[in-house]
Amino acid sequence: MTANTDTYDYIVTGAGSAGCVVAARLSEDGRYRVLLLEAGGNDSNPWIHVPMGYPKVFANPKFNWMYESEPEPGLMGKRLYQPRGKVMGGTSAINGMVYMRGHPADYDEWRQRGCAGWDWDGVLPYFRKGEDQENGANAFHGVGGPLRVSNPPVRLEIAERWIAAAIQAGLPAKDDFNDGQQDGAGDFQSTIDRRRRASTATAYLDPARNRPNLTIETHAQATRILIEDGRAVGIAYVRKGVPRTARARGEVIVCGGVFNSPQLLQLSGLGPVDLLRNLGIPVIRDMPGVGADLQDHFSVRCNFRCTRPITLNDIANSLWRRVVAGAQYVLFRGGPLASSGIAAGGYVRSDARLDRPDIQFTCCAFSYAGRDSKGAQPHPFPGFSVGAVHVSPEARGTVRIQSPDPLAPPAIAFNFLRTANDLRITMAGVRWVRRIAQQPALAPYIAGEIFPGPAVNTDAEFEHAIRSNGVSGQHGVGTCRMGTDERAVVDPRLRVHGVRNLRVADASVMPSVTAGNTNAPTIMIAEKGAAMILEDAPENT
Template sequence: MDEASYDFIVAGAGSAGCAIAGRLSEDGRHRVLLLEAGPRDTYPWIHIPLGYHKTFNNPRVNWMFDSEPEPELDNRIMYQPRGKVLGGTSSINGMVYMRGNAADYDEWRQRGCEGWDYDSVLPYFKRAEDNARGADAFHGTGGPLKVSDHRWQPTLARAMHDAAVQAGIPANPDFNGAGQEGVGYYQTTINKARRWSSARAYLGGVRRRGNLTIATRAHATRIVIENGRAVGVEYLTPAGVVRAGARHEVIVSGGVYGSPQLLMLSGLGPAAHLRQHGIEVVRDMPGVGSHLHDHFNTYVAYRCAQPVTMNDLAISLRHRVRAAAQYAFGRTGPLASMGLFVGALVRSDRRLERPDLQINMFAWAVKDRNRHGVVPQPFSAFGLSPVHLRPDGRGTVRLKSPDPLAAPEIRFNFLKSTYDFQALIEGMRICREIARQPALQPFVVEEILPGATVTSEADLKADIRARGVSNLHPVGTCRMGREIDAVVDPQLRVHGIDNLRVADASIMPSIVAGNTNAPAIMIGEKCADMVRAAAQ
């Protein structure tokens, strides 16, 4: 077993991990090792925005996890694509730039997470960002993460936006600005029609830094802990097992599934569960792998009267040839986007203080979306998808095996409350109200899913059970806090273990109202500052 020594080891090169490694290595003072179980991000479809569907079920760059059967969803299995490539899930996600609601972070502070209120995290969002709209009180320029508006939009996008306004939803020019509620156009992590992943942002220009070692196809299998202190990491490579030492700290950034799995494999987790798998207990930590939660969504789909949707690419060779030419010669057209242009943040109940629904308006509609791929409707169609942002259900991530290459056991426990159902039913009603507005009438032929006859509460609940899916924003499995089952403190230090931190979406005490990639990158930025301060 070879061994080299570094100042810092970052286990996981996803949204947060790339940010941490990039920042820790930028002044040249420290030696940094960044471990990634997958390959480098050379697969061409990663970088073409509409290539999302090519990576959705590609084992070359995707872990392709499955949940256990979900009791409230007719025992269906929830497919969980996660990035297994440099950049992690930021290399295969939908590229929407959304931070969440300011009150989400203030709530973290109220739960004992000092330094994580909105005023404290906003500087890290701004520092990360290079926003094409320019700098202001809420946005930054000059940062590594490119954030831009869509350079191409179909006529359908404007119609969706205007229909939402006609339905009584106020226009909002910036979901990440002064307020979140309303309808507007999404910004994206796309630059000049190319995906701008965390790897591209933080590693793209620095991979030749002498003090930064990026090891791909290097699967972290165990944190080496001696006398209550993390001193290194063992990882598996094609050549065998390697051990690397850490003089200062180990930072785990394996994501909501990978981080708790690595902690448990290292003896940190629920004691009885670890003993069941023959793992020596270093510290009994019942919170490791607990508190898993995710946004949940369904969708209402419509047959379109005009050939202006992404579905037309799948059914028409002429449309595909034209789209390829637009992208090749002008970096525009459908391939320059991911098909999601417009969204609305709304409340399912006017008594709520902030939005609990995100209505995604897609320029496409699918028949199915699972580990076998994304199957589009065989005709021109589009969809409106209500996403429940504040779910009550909580689940777990556990080991299926002590084998570090085995997939973890994932249980969500979706739809465990009346509120979870009622919010989605109201979201479907809002989607139908938007589709009835004059701006969308030239495009709507008929509702194809769930169908115009599905109107009663019982029928809508049955439809949600049959078709609803994870929105692929899992968080919470190494949650931050001071509760007895919290895993990390507000400095992201693992309770009871020196020189060990966790930094990714798994540390979120509660899920934010919106997409989770930008918050994960913010977490990486903030973690890097805390690590550097401790190393002074």
């Protein structure tokens, strides 16, 4: 312990979707001293807060880890861009803001896999606790929580046409995707509060910032968990290039996200023994599950040229319309910049015999060339896109450190499209997108299908198109998987197996990916995890 080491009750590493929630809840009643460490900086850049500002932060190293996967064998050896927030709010400060909990059966499956208390009935109270639902409270939704969940702030004509076409194609109309049933098409709700992004930094942490018992350090990257006699006692970290340590009387809670949480555990000697030995890292506990079981959605974005200048491309491509949109937003918090641009979507089953949908559609009022969002420029003509997202892929990948240097990026492998099922279901999703586009409500709005394009019709042609253009859904989970089996990293109270006073609470603990965007489930995990930590505090046991 160095002379200037401070001591806290709890140390939380990572101020992302989960970490801000955990730090805010643990410091709430004032009894505990909490330190929150964030590798990135503050979230003062205005583009973070403008809902349609995320293209500006998608590939900006100031706010983004900008990871890349290893070459993917199932995707013609392509590397996949992996943006992740490196800023207060983490990925909730750069994401698409869609609020989607997944299907109740996702959670019931978690329980069946040994995660007692994480079935739908066990998690619903924590979704409701965090929520401030625009449409009011009911059996599924809560009001008065920190996180505003709102209806699309502006109507986008192309999204409305897409919903009408999806209904014509046979999908039921759906007005709430978070009421336990997902099949259908409708508006997506978003984490937008009074037409500004609601990240967990703004929703949970801003009201907590002035608490005397909460210390927040930015530009502070945790490099190692200090473990003595099988117990986590603190954190080594680097702040603006200077190495420091902090001690925890109570617990260390790792909230670094799907890539950085397993990285920190591995750097601390908790991981697959071969990997650690090869890199010369002293092994504290052989844990083959740390960094294993990476699961993500698989997404294929289908692009359409639009007959009318009603898409967000048309604003991006016109200086005059950009000025008007900027003025509308600045003066009235209105206009297209108040929207996330992902205002509609839906769910279908690739096979009617399934007990729940396995394909999600995301209708975006913009389109861009290229495979991923890094450096993407909108098409120079009116366009929109619809993602066909396989939400329950069999593919499992890994996150493994490549060096003992804590600042070096880990190696990320997804193994997408290595099974026939994963290909078949993705193909069904893309064919559905085309079927919906051909319906009378939408067909007059389409000047042409840009991707996959009219030349793609046979299974072989679809396969080629999907393998050459599919991407990660950006919803990675599972690298510090919760469970009771030998490979599980944390137990159902999120405690790291075999190490006392150490928990992980973020997307990485999900036993399997939920059938929807993962921000809301991550916030739920943080809410439930924080409640467990407080229950387990020595004076409460």
